[in-house]
Amino acid sequence: MIARYAGGATGARAAARAGSVVVVVDTFRASTTIAVLVARGACVVPVASIEEAASAPADLRIGERGSAKVAGFDFGNSPTEVLTAEVPPGATVALSTTNGTRVLEAAAGSPAIYAAAFVNAGAMSEELAGAEDVTVVGCGWEGGRASEDEDAAGAILRRLEGRGASLDVRARRVVEGYLGRPAGALRNNSAARRLKRLSYEKDLEFCLSEDTVPVAPRLVSGAFVGE
Numbered sequence: 001m002i003a004r005y006a007g008g009a010t011g012a013r014a015a016a017r018a019g020s021v022v023v024v025v026d027t028f029r030a031s032t033t034i035a036v037l038v039a040r041g042a043c044v045v046p047v048a049s050i051e052e053a054a055s056a057p058a059d060l061r062i063g064e065r066g067s068a069k070v071a072g073f074d075f076g077n078s079p080t081e082v083l084t085a086e087v088p089p090g091a092t093v094a095l096s097t098t099n100g101t102r103v104l105e106a107a108a109g110s111p112a113i114y115a116a117a118f119v120n121a122g123a124m125s126e127e128l129a130g131a132e133d134v135t136v137v138g139c140g141w142e143g144g145r146a147s148e149d150e151d152a153a154g155a156i157l158r159r160l161e162g163r164g165a166s167l168d169v170r171a172r173r174v175v176e177g178y179l180g181r182p183a184g185a186l187r188n189n190s191a192a193r194r195l196k197r198l199s200y201e202k203d204l205e206f207c208l209s210e211d212t213v214p215v216a217p218r219l220v221s222g223a224f225v226g227e
Contacts, residue, residue: 003136004135022112027118027147053073113218128216148207
């Protein structure tokens with residue numbers, strides 16, 4: 001297996017065109033929320049716009065812009081809220097977020113699209129063990145880089161390397177960044193401070209915990225589902 005790293009919608013689009021399996025990483029918080037919902041038996045339909053999410057046939061609607069909950073939606077992309085909320089098994093959840101859903105749309109055409117973060121890094125590497133070409137895509141924030149996405153990608157790529165994958169140059173750099181970043185740094189970056197201002201401290205800690213949600217959400221017919 002060759003495992004690569006790419007950034008943002010441009011990276012996702014290029015990976016899909018190249019025929020690579022795409023793993024979309026939006027640590028704070030779309031990928032983490034998707035993992036929790038799938039673990040609870042829900043089907044998650046990602047859509048780019050608030051209007052699409054509002055009009056989609058769904059049991060629950062989750063949306064945020066600038067990390068704040070969209071008015072009128074059931075939840076605001078908070079994994080800790082959906083962890084304890086009533087989510088009926090088999091429920092359809094429409095999800096629209098600032099960055100993650102846009103990058104997911106860019107990955108259209110890939111042979112397989114997954115959502116991953118720290119919480120399911122191990123499960124994701126196990127799921128991908130038989131793939132030949134994998135690109136882990138860090139979503140970033142509004143077109144820029146995001147250290148939490150790069151480090152979560154590094155966690156996944158390191159586990160893939162442990163299973164025998166060869167890393168490209170960018171993937172190697174991301175793994176080194178993940179291993180070398182000072183403890184606590186991700187709790188104080190710009191995204192973390194934004195979550196704290198909105199009183200989402202519980203989400204912050206949950207999103208940074210590794211291997212706590214053992215699922216590998218895969219996009220099938222427009223919805224993320226588990227095995």
